[in-house]
Amino acid sequence: MSFFGLHYNLEKKAIGLVLAIIGVASIGGAVEIAPLFTIHQTVEEAPNMRVYTPLEVAGRNIYIREGCYACHSQMIRTLRDEVERYGPYSLAVESKYDHPMLWGSKRTGPDIARLGGKYSDEWHVAHLNNPRDVVPESVMPHYSWLGRNSLRNEDLGKHLAALRKVGVPYTDEMIANAAADAYGQAAPDSPRAEGVVKRYGEATNVRAFDGRPGELTEMDALVAYLQILGKLTDAAHKTAASGAQ
Template sequence: MFGFHYRLERKAIGLTIGIIAAASVGGFVEIAPLFTIHQTVEDAPGMRVYTPLELAGRNIYIREGCYACHSQMIRTLRDDVDRYGPYSLAVESKYDHPMLWGSKRTGPDLARIGEKYSDQWHVAHLNNPRDVVPVSVMPAYGWLLTTELRTDDLDLHLKAQRRVGVPYTDDMIANAAMDAYAQSNPDSPQADGVIKRYGKATTMRAFDGLPSKLTEMDALVAYLQVLGRLTDAAHKSIAQAEAGQ
């Protein structure tokens, strides 16, 4: 076996063919399941899309590299389920471009962090993690509270998401900037428009505690508070499984 390999290494064409063959096997194993994706991914007809504010928060989450220390995929292991809740389903990441499943957990998994803690907790934690978790090694993000959220290009972000399959409507895209402001200021005249476009389940409040100012903290907390709450498919799957036992 080793003699054959040594002889193959001395022949460039043979070695190249061998590399292509080995890579093809790996590629086939990864690509073949995609042809049956519609049969294996759960259906979630009631799943809603991210609001412009939540999508902006997701962009900040990616920009600050939060995905490097936090995964967003609860595994089927008993320990994971006991600690974080129902294991993640593929459909829950249906509108995530890019997906943020991850595998590195310097911090806890965030797939179901939504509404687990108050907005005030998240603001304090992001401002200085040691204030709420003394042993935390997470860096502080205090500038989020003072940095005004850029909204003039939110319509372009929604358009880009629609190009890859997220069902944003023309109305959602046209009102993106206004909806981001209104979601964090529920007393504004535009708040009803957010509910109309994104549904009654949309969380409407000043996430950073300052309704008069739209900050990057508003956006990031809004995103964290919706994680695991775009659909209840995972909880339904568990209920159905328990009913069948």
């Protein structure tokens, strides 16, 4: 019997055909679903990983709003040239608190998974105001208005509360003080700065990111977010060090 003859016979037996489709689809579904039962074995441990501060959450929201993820990935692959250029390859745990994930695959601009601390705040501000001032060959558009836009921070507590519902361990105190902490992180000389360090740790970046203390802008938030990328945990660097031994 030819292949087409077999196919015609199957079409005549609708119930059999439906059962065959279900069977094949079930195999595909099992292949995709089964690994989820071993997720605890594939996601690395990072007990000292910290959460994003309210200001960094706001910056991440702006990053998404402006479509920055369309040109910058946040996933360093295990390829040698990528590791040599960007640093240790990305681990699953590093995106543990990212909702949504921003791994990406498009690189009109460089990967920024380990951008934090690579450049100064002043560099980032200049780059966002006019990218060609610091990277002459850049095709990135400017975002100078971010420095003129005051950051809306009164609803950041709601953002943190929503993130807690999907597994980010924000405390009631963090949620209640979200607006104050967003201001305090960008105003190092204000009394609110102490609260940020108390709730998020000594390693938290507390400074006037856009160079204008006392005035909270969207530029502050975006630079604060960019400066923490790759620094929520050092798990990747430990993995790279152990692999080199």
